[in-house]
Amino acid sequence: MTYCFEDLDNPDILALRPRLEDADAQVRRIALIDLADLEDPDGLGWLTDRLGHDPAASVRAEAARLLEAWEEPEVVQALCLALTDPQPEVHGAAAQSLSLLKDVAMGRVILPWTSHADARVRCAAFRALRELRDQRAAEAALLALDDPEAGVRREAVAVLGWLKQTQALTTLSRLLAHDPDTEVRRAAAGALGMASEAAVIPALCQALHDAAWQVREEAATTLGKVAGDTAAQALAGDGLLGALHDGYWQVRLRATRSLGRLRYGAALSALIETLQHSISNLRKEAALALGELGNPDAIGALQAAEQDGDPEVRKAVRIALAQIAAAVPS
Structure with a gap:
């Protein structure tokens, strides 16, 4: 459909027409911004028209960014179509605008694009559906776990995790163990957090290696x-106890935090030892974990750590000592 200025009676939009049709792409781009600032629905048609037809990628990308606030089926469809734009700048802007949608009803417009031939389009569609938390996306996401493109599998895993699709736990555990892509495995490990059952623990323990x-x-x-x-x-x-000796401090930090959260008493000695680690973030997490354990046997080590050179560690030590004091009957 061709946008027709002659059908308008809005003087503010009509005043922008010369700049909107200017030969200079930069002039057209700034005019689009001014048009969007009017927040007039009559200008919506020109934004969507430029998204699909302007010869300059910079103008098409600007139109995609400006359309993020319009949750109308016609606009969402135009943004989905813009995902096929050959210019990464336009595709990225359209994908970003789609990911900012809040109206779950727009999911029905996006859903068909999850089966598009272009993997970039499939990825962006699943990302937008994840943010909408549209339950209708679950079936498509389950099918996409076998997608040949790792990026699509990763986005599909995220959708299932956000939707808490527990029927996918077995498949997610399989991906965690065998998917060749690191980020897919990482996403699967995170998505398994929707479980409230012990069935996923063996897969997660295996993933610690x-x-x-x-x-x-x-x-x-x-x-x-x-x-x-x-x-x-x-x-x-x-x-987790073994993970405290992982070669990467980032893993040790998360294991420390989880052992504290679980109040795993057998970790007491290892956590006290971690209070001496050279990395201050680890010392801080060890102190907080000892506080969660609430074991008075940690008081001596924590008191020694009150002189730590890092103020964040000292703060964590004070919190831990207060927690232990509260946990021990007077």
């Missing part, structure tokens, strides 16, 4: 969310 530290880090974090008191014993040795 993944070749990629990013996956091990995510698995350590998720274990702190899903493992309850009854599962804590399974986390010793090759589990």
Whole structure:
């Protein structure tokens, strides 16, 4: 459909027409911004028209950015179509605007694009659906777990995690163990945090030995969310307790945090030892974890750490000592 200025009676929009049709792309781009500032629905047609037809990628991208506030089916469809634009600048702007949508009803417009031939389009569609938390996206996301493109699988995993699709736990555990892409495995480890059952703990413990530290880090974090008191014993040795000796401090930090969250008493000695680590972030997390344990046997080590050179560590030590004091009967 061709936009027709002659059908308008808005003098502010008509005054912008010469600049909107100027031969200079920069002039047209600034005019689009001025048009959007009017916040008049009559200007919406020109924005969508320029998104699809302006010869300059910079103008098309600006139109995509300006359309983020309009949650109308015609606009969302135009943004989805812009995902196929050959210029990355335009595709990225359209994808960003779609990811900012809040009206779940727009999910029905986006959903068909999850099966588009272009992997970039499929990725962006799933990302937008994730933010909408549209339950209608669950079936498409389950199918996309076998997508040949890692980026699509990663976005589909995120959708299932946000939607808390527990029927996908088995498949997500399989991806965590076997997917060739690091980021897919990492996303799967995070998505398993929707579980409230011990069934995913073996897969997460196994992931603590993944070749990629990013996956091990995510698995350590998720274990702190899903493992309850009854599962804590399974986390010793090759589990979270073993992860305290990981070669990457980022993994050790997350394992420390999770052991504290689980109040895993068997970690007391290892956490006290971590209070001496050269990395201050680890010392801080160890202090906080000892506070969560509430064991008075940690008081001596914590009191010694009150002289730590890092103020954040000293603050964590004060918090931990207060927690232990509150936990010990007077």
